[in-house]
Each structure stands twice: as C-alpha cells, then as structure tokens.
Amino acid sequence: MLGNIYIILKRETKGYFSTPLAYIFISIFCGLTAAFTFYLGAFLERGQADLFPFFESHPWLLVLLVPSISMRLWAEERKTGSIELLMTLPITTFEAVIGKYLAAWVMIAIALALTFPMWITVNILGNPDNGVVMSSYLGSWLLAGQFLAIGSALSAMTKNQVIAFVISTAACFLFVMSGVEAVTAAIEGLVPNYVISIFSSMSSLDHFYEFVKGVIDLRSLLFYLTSIIFWLLLNIIIINIKKAA
Amino acid sequence: MENRIILDSLYKSFGELQAVNNVSMTVEVGEILGFIGPNGSGKSTTMKMATGYLKADSGTSTICGVNMEINPKEAKKLIGYLPEGAPAYGEMTTIGFLNFIADIRGYYGKKRAIQIDKAVERARIKHVLHQQIDTLSKGYKRRVGLSQAIMHEPKILILDEPTDGLDPNQKHHVRELITEISKTTAIIVSTHILEEVDAVCSSVLLINKGNVVLNGSSSELRSKVESNNSIMIKIDPKHSEDLKRLLLTIPSISKIDVLNETESNVNINVYPKENRVILTDVAKIIADHKFPVKDIYQNHIALDEAFRKLTV
Numbered sequence: 001m002l003g004n005i006y007i008i009l010k011r012e013t014k015g016y017f018s019t020p021l022a023y024i025f026i027s028i029f030c031g032l033t034a035a036f037t038f039y040l041g042a043f044l045e046r047g048q049a050d051l052f053p054f055f056e057s058h059p060w061l062l063v064l065l066v067p068s069i070s071m072r073l074w075a076e077e078r079k080t081g082s083i084e085l086l087m088t089l090p091i092t093t094f095e096a097v098i099g100k101y102l103a104a105w106v107m108i109a110i111a112l113a114l115t116f117p118m119w120i121t122v123n124i125l126g127n128p129d130n131g132v133v134m135s136s137y138l139g140s141w142l143l144a145g146q147f148l149a150i151g152s153a154l155s156a157m158t159k160n161q162v163i164a165f166v167i168s169t170a171a172c173f174l175f176v177m178s179g180v181e182a183v184t185a186a187i188e189g190l191v192p193n194y195v196i197s198i199f200s201s202m203s204s205l206d207h208f209y210e211f212v213k214g215v216i217d218l219r220s221l222l223f224y225l226t227s228i229i230f231w232l233l234l235n236i237i238i239i240n241i242k243k244a245a
Numbered sequence: 246m247e248n249r250i251i252l253d254s255l256y257k258s259f260g261e262l263q264a265v266n267n268v269s270m271t272v273e274v275g276e277i278l279g280f281i282g283p284n285g286s287g288k289s290t291t292m293k294m295a296t297g298y299l300k301a302d303s304g305t306s307t308i309c310g311v312n313m314e315i316n317p318k319e320a321k322k323l324i325g326y327l328p329e330g331a332p333a334y335g336e337m338t339t340i341g342f343l344n345f346i347a348d349i350r351g352y353y354g355k356k357r358a359i360q361i362d363k364a365v366e367r368a369r370i371k372h373v374l375h376q377q378i379d380t381l382s383k384g385y386k387r388r389v390g391l392s393q394a395i396m397h398e399p400k401i402l403i404l405d406e407p408t409d410g411l412d413p414n415q416k417h418h419v420r421e422l423i424t425e426i427s428k429t430t431a432i433i434v435s436t437h438i439l440e441e442v443d444a445v446c447s448s449v450l451l452i453n454k455g456n457v458v459l460n461g462s463s464s465e466l467r468s469k470v471e472s473n474n475s476i477m478i479k480i481d482p483k484h485s486e487d488l489k490r491l492l493l494t495i496p497s498i499s500k501i502d503v504l505n506e507t508e509s510n511v512n513i514n515v516y517p518k519e520n521r522v523i524l525t526d527v528a529k530i531i532a533d534h535k536f537p538v539k540d541i542y543q544n545h546i547a548l549d550e551a552f553r554k555l556t557v
Contacts, residue, residue, distance in 0.1 A: 081330055
C-alpha cells in the first residue's frame with residue numbers, strides 16, 4: 001500500500017516539476033508573501049523582531065493559491081481520460097487519492113520552505129522567537145493541507161478545472177471567514193448561540209492564529225487533521241460514487 | 246488458473262439511457278474477439294465495466310477466475326487495458342511514463358528493464374522514448390498506450406479501438422502485434438473498422454444500442470443478411486419467365502426477385518436458403534438450356550453491409 005502511494009506521489013511530483021506549474025506557484029507564493037509582509041504588513045516600520053506580518057497574509061493567499069493547485073488534481077485526470085488508466089491499474093482509490101494529495105502537499109511545503117530568506121532577514125535584524133516561527137510555519141502548512149483536501153475532494157466532482165477552482169476557493173473562503181467577527185456578528189440573533197459557537201469553532205483562521213502565537217494546541221492540531229481526513233474520505237467516496245454512476 | 250475472461254450479463258444505465266443491456270462474452274487464451282457496433286452502442290461502456298473502471302448495475306466480470314468487483318486489485322493485475330483514445334500523462338516523457346507503469350506493475354531491478362525493453366520493442370517506440378507524450382503524433386500516442394497495456398504480458402488484453410487514427414502501415418503493424426500476442430493471451434478488441442475483424446479476429450460480437458445482435462464468426466455475421474451468396478442474372482425479358490420457372494426447381498432456392506425491367510434487359514435476383522452456394526445449380530440450368538445470359542455474378546456481401554443491415 002505504501003509502495004503504491006509512494007509511486008503515485010513520485011509520479012505527481014515529477015509532473016509538477018517537469019511543467020512550469022511548480023516553479024510558477026513557488027515564485028508567486030514567495031513573491032506575494034514578501035510583498036504582503038513589507039508593504040501591507042509594514043514589517044520594517046513595526047520595529048518588532050517577529051514574522052507576524054508575514055504569516056498574517058498566509059490564509060488569504062492560500063485561499064487563492066491552494067485551489068489553483070488542487071483544481072487540477074482530479075478534474076484534469078477526468079478531462080484527459082488518464083483517470084481511466086489510473087483507476088484500471090492495480091491500485092486502490094485510497095492509494096491514488098492519498099498519493100496525489102501528498103504530492104501537492106509536499107510541493108506546498110517546498111514553497112513554504114523557500115520563504116526562508118524572510119526567516120534569515122528577521123534573524124539578522126533582531127532576535128525573534130524561532131519556536132514561534134516554526135509553529136507558525138507548521139500552522140501555515142496545516143492550513144494549506146486543509147484547503148488542499150477540500151480542493152481535492154471538490155476537484156473530483158467535475159472535469160472542468162475552472163469550476164473546481166471557483167467552488168474550492170469559495171469553500172476555503174467560508175472556512176476562513178467563519179472566524180471573522182464581522183461575520184459571526186452578522187448572524188448573531190438569527191440562529192441559536194450554539195450554532196454560532198460551532199460555526200466559529202470551525203474557523204480555520206482562529207486555529208491558524210493559535211499556531212502563529214506559538215501555541216501548538218492539541219485541539220487545533222486535531223482540527224486540521226480531522227478536517228483533512230474528512231475531506232479526503234469524501235474525495236474517495238466521490239470517486240467511487242462516480243464509478244457507479 | 247483459468248485463462249479466460251468471462252463477462253456475465255452486464256447491465257448499465259445512465260439515467261434513462263440503457264447503455265448496456267445484458268451483454269455476456271467469454272474469451273479464452275488464443276482467441277481474439279472483435280467487439281463491434283456503431284458509435285454509442287455500448288462497446289466502451291462494456292469494456293470499462295470489464296476492466297473495473299465503471300461499476301455495472303448488475304452482472305460480473307471474471308478475469309482468470311478472479312471477480313473484478315470482489316477483488317479488483319488482483320483482477321486488475323491480470324488485465325492489460327488500452328482505454329479509448331489511449332490516455333496517458335502528457336507532460337511525461339515516454340520512458341518516464343513506462344517507468345511509472347513498471348513501478349505500479351511491481352517490477353524492479355533487471356526484470357524491470359527487461360519488461361520495459363520488450364514493451365518498447367513490441368510497440369516500436371524506441372526513437373520517441375525521450376519525447377514528451379503530448380508532443381507525439383496520434384499514432385505514436387496509441388502505441389505508447391499499447392506498450393503500457395502489454396508490458397506485464399497480461400493473460401487478458403482489452404483494447405478499445407487500438408488502430409483508430411493510425412496510418413495503414415501502423416494499422417498493419419498493430420494487427421500483426423495483436424495476432425502475435427494472441428497465442429498466449431485472450432484479447433478483446435473493439436473497432437468499427439470491419440476489415441480488421443476479417444484480418445485478425447477469431448470471433449465477433451456485434452452490439453447495437455446496448456443489445457447483443459450477434460455472437461459468432463464473421464461468416465455468421467454475413468449470413469445474417471439475406472442477400473449473401475445471392476445470384477444476379479441479367480437477361481433479355483423474353484426469356485425471363487422460362488428461366489424463372491426452371492430456377493424454381495432448384496431445392497435450395499428461397500425466392501426470386503425480378504428487378505429493373507426495361508425493354509431489353511431484366512435483372513433476376515436469386516436468393517438461396519440459409520446462404521447456401523447455388524451458383525453451380527444456377528449455372529447448370531443456364532448452360533443446359535442455353536439461355537442468352539448477359540451478365541451473372543454472386544453477391545458476396547461485405548461485412549460493412551451486414552453491419553449496416555443489422556444495426557440501422
């Protein structure tokens with residue numbers, strides 16, 4: 001089982017790096033995070049040795065950039081028909097879903113790792129708490145992992161990559177927005193309080209900020225992991241349902 | 246282990262459309278089944294169910310004794326499949342793609358190199374190994390797909406329109422390859438090129454709108470058409486009545502039609518019973534009575550015509 005997952009992961013990763021896709025994604029991600037940090041986050045003007053302005057932009061960038069990766073995961077396979085080849089090889093749906101998912105997640109990890117000049121910069125300028133930086137990176141990677149799982153599942157529903165992108169972005173945006181106070185305030189009074197508390201506890205943003213504060217909270221960790229497992233299970237179910245349809 | 250593929254009473258509907266309606270077939274090692282039918286008749290759907298890509302509404306696909314639904318991974322190991330249009334990962338090079346397939350098929354080390362070499366040789370794709378698949382011509386893409394399907398020398402090979410889009414030389418080569426492989430393999434090949442059925446297939450299964458119209462040999466397919474082996478005689482109308490009367494004495498004749506009557510010519514069409522060859526009997530009557538026949542020939546119906554008559 002691990003063997004097949006690894007073979008698929010390897011093939012997918014080669015696919016990313018034999019096309020401009022990986023290079024463009026990584027450049028845009030690094031470029032935009034830097035731009036956000038210096039211009040919108042006022043990194044230098046703040047005079048504080050931390051990477052908060054850098055990580056603050058991540059949820060909003062990932063909402064757009066992760067679906068641009070995930071949209072092709074299954075929609076492209078359906079469009080080109082290669083899904084028929086893949087699913088008639090002696091592998092299970094589980095292995096295919098996990099292998100493809102991990103390859104994309106690894107690529108995002110590489111993109112995150114390549115923002116290391118930010119980390120070096122802040123260490124030259126001052127003495128940041130590098131534990132906080134590490135937990136923030138972990139939070140960012142988990143957040144990206146959640147968006148990727150959502151996007152992968154939704155991509156399996158269509159052969160149109162644009163549709164996959166739009167619905168995935170909308171879904172990820174919803175998970176971010178559910179933590180924004182303006183949104184919870186707007187629905188306050190309309191629905192019972194426990195609905196609001198469930199709604200805001202589902203917020204990817206709140207859990208992300210725990211990591212950015214330097215807290216690796218078990219609840220936040222579990223939130224991302226269960227969310228990823230849930231969406232990947234949905235992904236497998238969608239592919240198996242389509243097989244019977 | 247049984248060396249055969251058995252499809253048993255496959256049914257599949259998409260919404261209102263009954264795409265496949267009770268299709269069964271058995272193909273043994275050494276046999277090549279030509280799976281024919283018009284576009285949209287359910288050929289590809291049947292093959293997708295046979296290979297486990299689609300789930301049948303009911304019915305089973307059994308590969309060398311392994312049930313596809315109960316044990317898909319094992320069953321898929323025994324099958325080589327070329328899907329319609331020979332899909333592959335276009336951004337990969339040919340060799341990169343074949344390496345991936347070899348990995349999935351569980352080959353490593355020396356054996357891996359041998360199996361890849363053999364597949365490359367058989368499909369004749371050596372000089373495009375380092376080319377990106379997206380940049381290959383349709384013919385080469387098809388051959389890359391074929392090499393993928395035969396790499397593990399499967400007992401069961403299912404090819405969905407393997408010669409579609411190939412030039413005559415390439416078609417000839419693919420047919421040769423199929424014939425060569427068939428000694429050790431049970432092959433189902435779908436096509437709508439009927440010359441192919443005569444060229445390579447040992448039996449034929451014709452489906453139309455999801456239903457099996459015929460399961461037999463290509464001569465059986467021809468015999469489904471009444472005009473097969475019928476005799477056409479062109480003669481002066483003044484002799485036609487005499488000739489007709491005498492021809493009706495032949496026991497193996499089923500009926501006689503008179504067509505295109507003009508002042509000087511009439512065409513008499515003589516239909517045999519059960520596609521029997523009646524040319525000698527007819528010729529004897531003409532010779533014995535010295536009928537001044539202007540033209541005579543036997544209709545040997547083309548598969549195309551049989552196909553059309555059975556599926557329109």
